[in-house]
Structures are given as C-alpha cells and as structure tokens.
Amino acid sequence: MSATARESRRRTAPTGNLLLDSLPRGEFARLAPHLKPSRTALLEELHCRSTSDPDVFFPVNSVSSLLVHGLDGSEVEVATVGNEGMVGLPVFIGSEAVVFEAITQVPGEGLRLPRKILTRELRRRSAFNDRLTEYAEAMLLSVGQACLCSRMHGKVERCARWLLSVADRAPGSEFPLTQKFLSWMIGVRRATVTEAARELQRRKLIDYRRGEVRVLDRKGLEAASCECYAHVRAEFDILRRRWTERPGSRIAPRT
Amino acid sequence: MSATARESRRRTAPTGNLLLDSLPRGEFARLAPHLKPSRTALLEELHCRSTSDPDVFFPVNSVSSLLVHGLDGSEVEVATVGNEGMVGLPVFIGSEAVVFEAITQVPGEGLRLPRKILTRELRRRSAFNDRLTEYAEAMLLSVGQACLCSRMHGKVERCARWLLSVADRAPGSEFPLTQKFLSWMIGVRRATVTEAARELQRRKLIDYRRGEVRVLDRKGLEAASCECYAHVRAEFDILRRRWTERPGSRIAPRT
DNA sequence: GCGGAAATGTACGACAGCGTACAATGTCGG
DNA sequence: CCGACATTGTACGCTGTCGTACATTTCCGC
Numbered sequence: 001m002s003a004t005a006r007e008s009r010r011r012t013a014p015t016g017n018l019l020l021d022s023l024p025r026g027e028f029a030r031l032a033p034h035l036k037p038s039r040t041a042l043l044e045e046l047h048c049r050s051t052s053d054p055d056v057f058f059p060v061n062s063v064s065s066l067l068v069h070g071l072d073g074s075e076v077e078v079a080t081v082g083n084e085g086m087v088g089l090p091v092f093i094g095s096e097a098v099v100f101e102a103i104t105q106v107p108g109e110g111l112r113l114p115r116k117i118l119t120r121e122l123r124r125r126s127a128f129n130d131r132l133t134e135y136a137e138a139m140l141l142s143v144g145q146a147c148l149c150s151r152m153h154g155k156v157e158r159c160a161r162w163l164l165s166v167a168d169r170a171p172g173s174e175f176p177l178t179q180k181f182l183s184w185m186i187g188v189r190r191a192t193v194t195e196a197a198r199e200l201q202r203r204k205l206i207d208y209r210r211g212e213v214r215v216l217d218r219k220g221l222e223a224a225s226c227e228c229y230a231h232v233r234a235e236f237d238i239l240r241r242r243w244t245e246r247p248g249s250r251i252a253p254r255t
Numbered sequence: 256m257s258a259t260a261r262e263s264r265r266r267t268a269p270t271g272n273l274l275l276d277s278l279p280r281g282e283f284a285r286l287a288p289h290l291k292p293s294r295t296a297l298l299e300e301l302h303c304r305s306t307s308d309p310d311v312f313f314p315v316n317s318v319s320s321l322l323v324h325g326l327d328g329s330e331v332e333v334a335t336v337g338n339e340g341m342v343g344l345p346v347f348i349g350s351e352a353v354v355f356e357a358i359t360q361v362p363g364e365g366l367r368l369p370r371k372i373l374t375r376e377l378r379r380r381s382a383f384n385d386r387l388t389e390y391a392e393a394m395l396l397s398v399g400q401a402c403l404c405s406r407m408h409g410k411v412e413r414c415a416r417w418l419l420s421v422a423d424r425a426p427g428s429e430f431p432l433t434q435k436f437l438s439w440m441i442g443v444r445r446a447t448v449t450e451a452a453r454e455l456q457r458r459k460l461i462d463y464r465r466g467e468v469r470v471l472d473r474k475g476l477e478a479a480s481c482e483c484y485a486h487v488r489a490e491f492d493i494l495r496r497r498w499t500e501r502p503g504s505r506i507a508p509r510t
Numbered sequence: 511g512c513g514g515a516a517a518t519g520t521a522c523g524a525c526a527g528c529g530t531a532c533a534a535t536g537t538c539g540g
Numbered sequence: 541c542c543g544a545c546a547t548t549g550t551a552c553g554c555t556g557t558c559g560t561a562c563a564t565t566t567c568c569g570c
Contacts, residue, residue, distance in 0.1 A: 068399040071482040074407040078399040125380035136391050144323040144333045147402040151442045152329040187406045227326045
C-alpha cells in the first residue's frame, strides 16, 4: 500500500492497533474523541466479572490473555489478544452470565473505549461491525484450536506454542513471565512447567531467569511446538493482511 | 408472546429453526425461496474441507457436531449445533484455511441455504447480521467452555455433559450413539468411554444398547456432569428467549 | 550485607487415561 | 440359520501428569 493511499483515508496518525487503524476515516473520527490512551499493569484484570468494567480495550503494546473459569475454581487460557484485536469481544452478547476474563500478560499501552460508544457505533452497522465479525470468527477458530491443543498435546509442545503466540504480540523477543503464571494459563501444575521449560532451555530454544523469558531460536521453537501455532497464526495473518490492504471495505464476498 | 404478535411478523409457518424464525418478515421472505429442506444422514459431513460445501445448514430436527482437527490426525468436538443455530458460521471469515468440520450426530431435517444468498443478505446489514453476531458470541463462550472442560474434567463428567447437550437438541430422550463415536468426540479412547458409560448406567442415569442411548434420569445426569453444561446451556437459553420474545430487533443496547 | 519473599528446581508416590489386544455379544444380510 | 461384522466388555502394563512437599536460588527493600 502506498503512502498516499494511506493518507487518503486517514489524516490522523495510526493508533498502533490494527483493528482501529483499519476503519474508514469517518468512522474512526467518531470514535477518536472517546479513545483514552491507557497503560495496563502486569496481571491487571480488564474484564472481571465482578467489577463490570465499562470499557473495551484495544491493545497497542500490551498483550492480554482471555481465560475461562469454571465454578470449581479451574481456569484455562483460551486466547491471546494483542494489537490485532480487542479485549471485550466476548461480552457483546450482552448476557449477564459469566464471560471470559481478560488479564494483562505483557504490560503496555492501549486504548480504552467506553462500551456505550462501541454499542452506539455498532448500531450504525458500519464497517466496524464487519471487522468485529471477522475478528470474532478468527477468535472462534483460535479458541477451537486451543481446545484441541490442550486436550491432545504434551506440555512441551503447549509451552512452546504459548511462548510463540505471546512473543508474536510482545514488542521484543523478551518478556516477563513466571512459571507459575504459565502453569495457570495452560492448566497444569507449576512443576510441570518447570520440566517443560528446562527441556526447552536444554534444547537452547529459550532462556529464562526469574520472571523473564527470551526466545533464542524462533524457528526451533516453532518446530518444538505443535502445529496449532502455525494454524492459528495463519488465520490471524489473513486478517492482518486484509485489514491493511483493503481498509474500510465491507465483508469480502466469498466466491 | 401472543399469537397475534407472532402473526403480525410472519405470515408463513415457522420453519422450526429458531434463528430463521426470529427474523423479521421481510428479511425471511428474501431468504425463503432459497431455503431447501433437506435431510442429513448419520455421520454425514456438512462442511468438509475437501468438498467445499456451497451451503450453510439450519438444523430443525437434526443435531450436528463441530470438530477441530489437527494435522496430526487428532480431533475433538468443540460445539454442538441444533435448531438454535446454523452450521457454517465459522467459515464466514472467508479464509482458505482449514476450518471446523461439521458432522451429523443425530440425523434429521434441516434447511440448506446457498452461501451466496447468505452473503448477499449479510451485505444488507440486516437483523440477520445481529442474530449471527449474537450466535457467534454464544458459540465463542461455548467453545471456550469446551476448552476448559476437556482440559480439567474427568471422563464421567464429560460424557454426562455431552449426552445432555445432545439430548437437549434431539427430539426424544433417546438417540443413536456408539461408544466409538463418543470417544471420538471427547477425545479419549473407546475403552475409556465404556468405563464412563458403565458408571453412568450403574447409577441408573442412562441406559444404552448397541448404538442407542436413552436418558433415564435427567436431573441425575446433570448432577453427574460438570457445571460446564449448565453454564453453556444458560447462555443459549438467553439467546432463545431473546429471539422468541423480541423478534427482529437489533442488538439490544447494553446498560 | 541481611532478611524475607518470590521464583525455580527436584523428588516421590498416586492415579487417570493410554495403547493394545482379545473375548463376548448383538445385528443384519444372504 | 449362518457367517460376517459392528459394537461392547475387559484386561494388562505403561506413561504423563498430578499433588504435595521441600530445597535452592534470586531479587529487593531496608
């Protein structure tokens, strides 16, 4: 895409969130005044069921995890959200019931938008609707794959996959992470993560120390992970490409 | 809802599929000529990646399962679709990539709609969009819960849950099922299902013989299943209620 | 530097579910 | 009625992960 093409559709600087930046100029202009830059802290809960957060959140730098929790206290991560998406999608349905919980995995910047504004915008049935529909469907695939993965694949593969999908969304190749947190995300005990992490370190794919991980060998880590990673990644890449190449367009007709 | 209220919005008889029946009259009229009644056979694949099925499917009697499969051959069911929904939702995104596969679990009637027609309708940004958005989000929750469940819960609980969620959508309290099929769905070996099934039978919650199950004690089965069942069920009940009580309305404003 | 807290490493028995194999039973076509 | 086949029951040893407990290391505030 040429610089002039970009200029023709947006006067303001890109926010850094792909979903927002893909909106046509007029639509973005309606939202812009209500977008509040905000920084999320590590482990900050963005949509806790008890607090009834009034905002949705568009990550720029930060990375969040979406969790499902059972009444028995068990929890698992079902998806990761970075600057390609929005935190708050699963609560659109407007139900009072328990929904996904979002927690900040990598602290950083993002944009808050009051849910009311979002709802108002969606009633106009604008391109935003289409974007979110596309995004929701990619999330559906992503969560589905998470389901397969957590059921069928071993601890090492799953750790590798998790590390990659966060590394994709985090600024550098290093990010904060404790084994306890990772064990929480993938639904195993902490000692199991230690075993997997040691294995990955032994193979010189990652390095870590007290709350920090660094990806040493990306290719190697991909090889160590299950195919779930590549599959989901490919799906989001399609979205990213579509959103940057054909900004503001409606849902693409299918064959 | 009174009979007159229903009459005012639809002249034609209800199809039996809640999603379709919730559409405003005009919208439904546009679709009606293209809806082709069709019967699905046991284990018939509705959206196989290789066949590129040109239709979406609205179950009336029948029940389908959505599967995710890995490249390694592993598969798990991530959701069930009955007359509250549509088979074909997850492929909206228009990607070329591998998507969920749908397979008929309980044979029966339904309505086929050419995907082209659906796409055309969606470009009008009608109430159908909102319905499918709501449905997609309920599915998201449903798949997320499936993820938690298959990771954290035992074979007996998961079998009970699966039986209930199919029984909810199947006409009677009896439906066709082999242990092999169930083992495939929940991602365990067949012998594991035998153990779980025996256990449920021992507790007099179900009865079965050669490819047929019957739910004997619904309440008991709910108690034997994990809370995942009730949670997902509640979510879909919200949709069912909304769709029958406020037909044709747009997305409800939230708070 | 020191003390405490958090993070990580490790060990050990327990157990759920796996892979496999084979027997027993029911069903259906010829 | 018989043979073939699908379905279900059961057994065996095995492996991965669990639950728990405790030791060790690293970091941070004082």
